[in-house]
Amino acid sequence: MTRILIVSSHFMFSKGLEVLLNGEKDFQIVGRVPTPEQAVRKANALKPDVIVLDGTDSVPSVDYLLDALPQVKIIRLSLHDNRVRVYWTAQRQANSVNDLVAAIQSAH
Numbered sequence: 001m002t003r004i005l006i007v008s009s010h011f012m013f014s015k016g017l018e019v020l021l022n023g024e025k026d027f028q029i030v031g032r033v034p035t036p037e038q039a040v041r042k043a044n045a046l047k048p049d050v051i052v053l054d055g056t057d058s059v060p061s062v063d064y065l066l067d068a069l070p071q072v073k074i075i076r077l078s079l080h081d082n083r084v085r086v087y088w089t090a091q092r093q094a095n096s097v098n099d100l101v102a103a104i105q106s107a108h
Contacts, residue, residue, distance in 0.1 A: 004030065020097060039053075
């Protein structure tokens with residue numbers, strides 16, 4: 001089971017992502033938080049395998065999370081340029097939800 005923490009200040013985005021990913025076999029959403037700082041606190045308690053981060057928070061948030069939680073895989077979604085940025089392998093274009101699912105599956 002891949003444990004996922006969602007980080008987004010946009011409630012509708014994070015809730016939609018939660019519903020979408022909960023439909024996938026072997027994924028468990030362990031929480032949703034609005035900020036990277038709250039993600040660190042929550043991650044230390046819940047031990048997720050993957051954090052999916054809303055791309056609007058940009059690279060400083062990714063750097064903060066990578067420094068604070070080196071054991072957790074970070075995926076940043078950018079709706080602006082339709083990319084899934086995976087911070088332990090190559091970045092790639094996201095053409096569908098399947099691209100996000102595949103990125104999360106490769107983390108575990």
